[in-house]
Amino acid sequence: MITHTAKRIFERAVDDYHIKNDVDQPFKNPFDTDVDFLEHLLYRKAWIDTVQWHYEDIIRDPQIDPVAALKLKRQIDSSNQERTDMVEYIDSYFLKEYKDIEPNDNATINTESPAWALDRLSILTLKIYHMEEEANRQDASDDHKEACQKKLDILLEQRVDLCAAIDTLIIDIRNGDKYMKVYKQMKMYNDDELNPVLRNQNRNS
Numbered sequence: 001m002i003t004h005t006a007k008r009i010f011e012r013a014v015d016d017y018h019i020k021n022d023v024d025q026p027f028k029n030p031f032d033t034d035v036d037f038l039e040h041l042l043y044r045k046a047w048i049d050t051v052q053w054h055y056e057d058i059i060r061d062p063q064i065d066p067v068a069a070l071k072l073k074r075q076i077d078s079s080n081q082e083r084t085d086m087v088e089y090i091d092s093y094f095l096k097e098y099k100d101i102e103p104n105d106n107a108t109i110n111t112e113s114p115a116w117a118l119d120r121l122s123i124l125t126l127k128i129y130h131m132e133e134e135a136n137r138q139d140a141s142d143d144h145k146e147a148c149q150k151k152l153d154i155l156l157e158q159r160v161d162l163c164a165a166i167d168t169l170i171i172d173i174r175n176g177d178k179y180m181k182v183y184k185q186m187k188m189y190n191d192d193e194l195n196p197v198l199r200n201q202n203r204n205s
Contacts (some may be wrong), residue, residue, distance in 0.1 A: 002170050003163035006042055006118050010125040013046035018129075023054050038093055042118070045086040049122045052079040053130075083119070090115035091182045094173075103179040110169055113182050117166045124162060128155050 009031075017025075027047055031040040058064070059072045091113045134140065135148040172178035 001163075001167045002114075002118075003121065003166050005039065006121055006166075007125070007159075007163065009039055009042045010046040010122050011129075013043050014050050014125055014129050017047060017050040021054075023051050023058070038090070041086060041090050041093060042122075045083070045090065045119070046122050046125065048079060048082050048086060049119075049126060052076060052083065053126050055079060087113075087115045087119050088182070090118060091180070095180055095182060098173050098180065101174060101176055101179075104176040107177055107179045109181050110172075110178055113180060114166065114169060114173070117162070117169065121159070121162055121166065124155065124159050128152065128159065131155055 012030075016030075027044075029040055029043055029047075031043050033040045055072060055076050059069055059076065064072075094114045131148055131152045135145050135152050137145065140148075169178060173180060
């Protein structure tokens with residue numbers, strides 16, 4: 001099942017990041033593109049999500065320097081674009097993998113592509129990691145730990161359900177009961193021609 005692989009790699013990426021727990025640490029992908037191409041994409045995807053998770057923590061510091069906050073906001077924008085790009089790379093992998101599958105006459109399309117469903121699993125992996133930290137935090141009150149444990153239990157149940165749904169989707173695609181149709185995200189805010197602020201700045205420069 002695809003989620004067995006994805007879950008293992010997402011957890012590894014999150015654990016690897018937290019060895020240093022530094023948004024500026026160098027990135028090294030342990031999976032070779034020639035041997036483990038999908039694993040390579042999934043690990044990169046999870047790393048981007050993990051760094052961005054911590055960007056979002058940092059920028060919420062009420063004492064953050066405004067100049068540093070602006071720099072970080074742009075890093076978050078760049079990270080969002082990377083995240084979207086990685087999802088599209090993963091979907092391209094699945095499109096190639098199942099390009100010879102002929103959909104059944106009554107085949108239907110899913111509300112989201114396999115890669116966007118895996119994106120949700122990546123984010124859920126981060127939620128579980130950090131909620132487990134909170135449920136076991138030594139300096140937290142018993143009430144805090146108990147509340148976080150209840151949330152963790154729900155997140156773990158959610159992961160079981162999400163993994164089942166993703167695996168079912170892949171099986172349905174393989175069997176021709178579902179078909180893939182991927183739309184590019186077409187984000188506008190980073191595009192010099194589509195974002196009116198950037199467009200006007202370029203024209204005036």
